[in-house]
Amino acid sequence: MTESVILDVAYEGDDLFVGRVFKNKHDCKVKIVVHAINRRFSYKNERSNYxxxxxxxxxxxxxxxxxxARMEDSEYFQVRTATLVHSCPVDVRSQFHHQATTSVISEIMRSRYAGSGRGPNPIGVIRAMLQEHSVNMSYWKAWRARELAIESVKGSDADSYSLxxxxxxxxxANSGTVASI
Structure with a gap:
């Protein structure tokens, strides 16, 4: 059982299916938003708690x-039941881009800021989201999402001065060393 959970958690795609396991509630919510954006529909939270x-x-x-639902004695969340077909007209589903918040965009773009590279600038974020997810956004939203992505990958400036x-x-690391502020 544990091995299958670990394999499911390692899956980073946006497909939803019964049995899909997420790392935690935040990961679950982000993956559902990405699923909705990629499939161009809007959803609403009917219920959400711990x-x-x-x-x-x-x-x-x-x-x-x-x-x-949360899996017993863990932080993992698992899709228990799902009906994943739509009967609504496409024009009703056209507001999907509203779910692309700065935190969701930063999660989508986070991998582009890993490593030694600088990653895309705000204009690059706008272009990438438009080409890959058909989501148009303001410069300010792209700038904020970029800052959140960099902070989640590399840490904040304030944290790097934590003496x-x-x-x-x-x-x-050095036994016998005396250090005080």
């Missing part, structure tokens, strides 16, 4: 729905 996420398509008549943490690591 142990549960229930989402459904915006039109009440549409059967699309996903029920995701007490550095002194603790210095003492731990």
């Amino acid at each position: 142990d549960l996420v229930v989402v459904r398509c915006v039109p009440d008549a549409c059967p699309w729905r996903a029920y995701v 007490p943490a550095y002194l603790h690591l210095l003492k731990a």
